[in-house]
Amino acid sequence: MAAIIFRQKKWRYWFKILDVNSDLLLTVDDWNKVADEFIEGHQLQGSAAVKARSAMLDWGTLVFGLGLDGVEEVTEELFVRTLAKFYQQNPKYAEEVVGEIYQKLIDISDQDKDGYITEQEFVIMNKAFGFDEASSKKLYQYIGPPEDARGIEKETMVDFWVEFVTGQDQNIFHRIVCLVDGLD
Ligand SMILES: [Ca+2]
Ligand SMILES: [Ca+2]
Secondary structure (H helix, E strand, O other): OHHHHHHHHHHHHHHHHHOOOOOOOEOHHHHHHHHHHHHHHOOOOHHHHHHHHHHHHHHHHHHHOOOOOOOOOEOHHHHHHHHHHHHHHOHHHHHHHHHHHHHHHHHHHOOOOOOEEOHHHHHHHHHHOOOOHHHHHHHHHHHOOOOEOOEEEHHHHHHHHHHHHHOOOHHHHHHHHHHHHOOO
16 A cells, blocks of 8 residues: 555656646647757757657657546646556556656657767756756766766666656655755
């Protein structure tokens, strides 16, 4: 029981992260806003910008694959309730979907496609989600530290976020609370 309550608490933070325009709904507007900021952060133009936007919109569709297919506006209550149901029905599958969600997002973050996420790549994606540079840098060091100049391996990044969404690690949750609430 405690595990379920802990997860639901985390999913409320996850909702806050995903609700990029803070209108208390998850909609395609959120994915477009992330795309706008990401494109600006990497100064993408022409076909690179079109490709990035399309990838971000596909990514949003993946998030809605957690039992929310066909819904256009998702409230926090619906999000948490649907995820809880989805998770309870088949925890392994839910974790796989969350893995796909973060694999896709980290693939987009890896702008130079070298399989690693540099601090700058991390900061730009986090900024697209509304997080400031200083908090993102602290989180990057917490997830890492990077092995070399290429940065942190994509798999390590994906594992971190999957653990945040589905796992029981209190420290990871605490780091996310600090990021979202601008503490620490
Ligand atoms: Ca929103
Ligand atoms: Ca990279």
